[in-house]
Amino acid sequence: MAENSTSRLPTRNGHVLLNVVFVSGHMSYDIQSIAEYIMPSFPACASDLGFLFGTRHGVPEFCQAAYGLWQKGMFNHLLVSGGRTGTSLLAEAEIIAERLVRLGMPESVLILETAATNTGENVRFGRAKVAEMMDLDTVRSIVVIGKICSTRRYLMTLQKHWPGLSLSVCPVNYFNVPDERWYEHEEFRSRVLNEFAKIPRYLAEGFLEEIGGCPPYPHLAVD
Numbered sequence: 001m002a003e004n005s006t007s008r009l010p011t012r013n014g015h016v017l018l019n020v021v022f023v024s025g026h027m028s029y030d031i032q033s034i035a036e037y038i039m040p041s042f043p044a045c046a047s048d049l050g051f052l053f054g055t056r057h058g059v060p061e062f063c064q065a066a067y068g069l070w071q072k073g074m075f076n077h078l079l080v081s082g083g084r085t086g087t088s089l090l091a092e093a094e095i096i097a098e099r100l101v102r103l104g105m106p107e108s109v110l111i112l113e114t115a116a117t118n119t120g121e122n123v124r125f126g127r128a129k130v131a132e133m134m135d136l137d138t139v140r141s142i143v144v145i146g147k148i149c150s151t152r153r154y155l156m157t158l159q160k161h162w163p164g165l166s167l168s169v170c171p172v173n174y175f176n177v178p179d180e181r182w183y184e185h186e187e188f189r190s191r192v193l194n195e196f197a198k199i200p201r202y203l204a205e206g207f208l209e210e211i212g213g214c215p216p217y218p219h220l221a222v223d
Contacts, residue, residue: 031183033218038195039151040214045168048139050075053122053146053154054082054092058174063099065172066145070105074143081113081126119153120207123161141166148173149191153199156208
């Protein structure tokens with residue numbers, strides 16, 4: 001698929017005028033369809049396990065979201081998965097865990113996985129780490145905490161590598177614009193469109209498995 005051409009979004013006073021995002025010179029998709037596919041709604045539910053996907057971006061917002069869920073009794077144990085990135089001496093999971101403890105979450109709640117470098121490893125390595133700490137048969141439901149723009153990929157990765165779970169999501173939007181205005185924020189828009197472009201490839205390569213209960217990949221509209 002061609003690279004995203006976000007410069008083709010016509011605007012006035014900072015607001016998009018058309019309801020399509022042009023992905024290439026002859027292909028377009030409805031903005032709402034993209035949002036519904038990439039950022040499906042699976043409202044957070046009380047679960048056997050919380051699963052926070054590691055990040056370098058929006059760490060304060062991620063931690064506040066996870067801490068808030070724990071305070072509400074949405075999980076008793078939280079898996080935080082993420083290895084070292086860039087020049088950091090600490091793994092993403094360790095950085096996040098330190099902040100969660102400062103917020104007031106007991107260390108006994110946390111299960112840290114510090115080697116993963118991609119989403120597939122987050123799930124595979126994280127599942128193995130959970131198995132060291134508790135009986136996997138007792139984990140029947142997971143509430144996911146992660147970037148809103150990666151919601152679909154998190155769910156599809158779990159479906160591939162840890163199937164049979166009841167899943168819900170606490171999506172973290174750290175872009176300082178409402179979810180429905182994702183296309184007006186440069187980084188938010190770029191991340192959503194990148195997810196939209198790569199998911200079909202990841203599916204074809206066997207990294208993901210499609211999930212039910214939400215819209216399928218939008219049909220192509222040809223100009």
